[in-house]
Amino acid sequence: MGKLALWGAAGAVGRSIADTLRAQAKPYRVVGRSLEGLKATFGGDPLAEAAAWNPEDPASIRAAARGVDTLVYLVGVPYPDFRLHPLLMQRTLEAAIAEGVERLVLVGTVYPYGQPRTTPLREDHPREPHTFKGRMRKEQEDLVLAADAAGRIRGTILRLPDFxxxxxxxxxxxxxxxxxxxxxxxxxxxxxxxxxEFVFVPDVGPVVLALANEPRAYGRFWNLAGAGxxxxxxxxxxxxxxxxxxxxxxxxxxxxxxxxxxxxxxxxxxxxxxxxxxxxVLMDDSALRELLGTVHKTxxxxxxxxxxxxxxxxxxxx
The missing domain is CATH 3.90.25 (UDP-galactose 4-epimerase; domain 1)
Known part of the structure; x- marks a missing residue:
C-alpha cells in the first residue's frame, strides 16, 4: 500500500489508526478542517503530513487527496447536522476518484441497520433505518458501495459499536x-x-489497516463487535x-x-x-474474523x- 490519508483524523479512531501506522513506521497524511489543530495533534510525528480541506471547495478537497492511494474516511459532523454525511461523502468520492485514489475505507456505525431483528446481528441483516441519522448514514454507505460497483474506486465499510x-x-x-x-x-x-457492547479504541486502528490491505474486503461492509x-x-x-x-x-x-x-x-x-x-444492536463479527484471521479485542x-x-x-x- 502507498500513501494513506486519514480523512477527519483528529478524532479518537483517527488517532488510533495513526498510532498503528507510527508503530509500523509508515508515513501517512492527516486531513482536517484546521491545519493548526492537526499540527497540534500530530506535529510531533515526523511520519505525519498535515493537509487542511475545505468541504465547500472542490479544489481544496482534491488537493488534500492528491498523491494518496488509500483514503480512510472518519469525518464527523455535529449531531444536528447529520444531513451533511452523504453530501460530504459525495464530494470526497468525486475528488478522490478524480485524483486517482484507489481505495476508500469508511468507518461507520450501526445506525443503518435500524431496529435489530436478531441478536447477535450479522452483515446480512436488512438495512432498514427508522431514524433520520440512520437514513443519512445509509445514504453515505450507498454512495461508497455504488462507486465500488461501478468500478470507479474500491470501497469498503467497517461498522463499529460504541467505543x-x-x-x-x-x-x-x-x-x-x-x-x-x-x-x-x-x-x-x-x-x-x-x-x-463497547470496543476499546486502541484496538480499532490495527483492524482498519488490516481491512484496507485486504483485497477481499472491498465491495461490502463488515461488523466489528465489542469485547462482549x-x-x-x-x-x-x-x-x-x-x-x-x-x-x-x-x-x-x-x-x-x-x-x-x-x-x-x-x-x-x-x-x-x-x-x-x-x-x-449487538453485532456478530465472525465474517471479519474469518477474513482477517486475527482480530484482537482488549x-x-x-x-x-x-x-x-x-x-x-x-x-x-x-
Missing part, C-alpha cells in the same frame, strides 16, 4: 472514568442494565472499583433527555437514538485499567 478508551470523550462511559478519577458522580443515560456484551452498570461499577472508589452515578431517562434537550441541541438529538440503549478489565491510567497521567501533566 471507549483514553482520549475518548464522546462515550457513554467517559463520565464514569472522570468521576472515578476525580471523586465525583457519573452522569449516565439509561437504562443501564440492558446488555451493550456487558451492562453499563457493571462496567461503571468496575471503573469505580478499579479507581478505588465506591460507585456514584445518576441515570437520565428518555424523558429527562427530552427535558434537557430543550436547552441542549446535542441531548435533544440523542433522544432519536435512544433505542440503542433499550434495544441495542478485555474490559484491561481496557478500563489502561484508560484510567492514561487519563490519570494526562491530568497530572496538565
Amino acid at each position: 471507549y478508551g483514553p482520549g475518548v470523550d464522546k462515550s457513554f462511559l467517559h463520565s464514569a472514568f472522570q468521576a472515578a478519577l476525580q471523586g465525583g458522580t457519573a452522569n449516565l443515560v439509561g437504562p443501564v442494565d440492558v446488555p451493550h 456484551a456487558a451492562t453499563q452498570r457493571a462496567l461503571v461499577e468496575q471503573i469505580f472499583q478499579e479507581a478505588g472508589r465506591p460507585p456514584r452515578f445518576r441515570v437520565a431517562s428518555k424523558l429527562m433527555l427530552r427535558l434537557i434537550g430543550l436547552g441542549n441541541p446535542f441531548m435533544r438529538e440523542l433522544v432519536e437514538m435512544h433505542y440503542l440503549l433499550t434495544n441495542p 478485555p474490559y478489565d484491561e481496557g478500563i485499567r489502561r484508560t484510567l491510567r492514561e487519563m490519570g497521567l494526562r491530568r497530572k501533566s496538565e
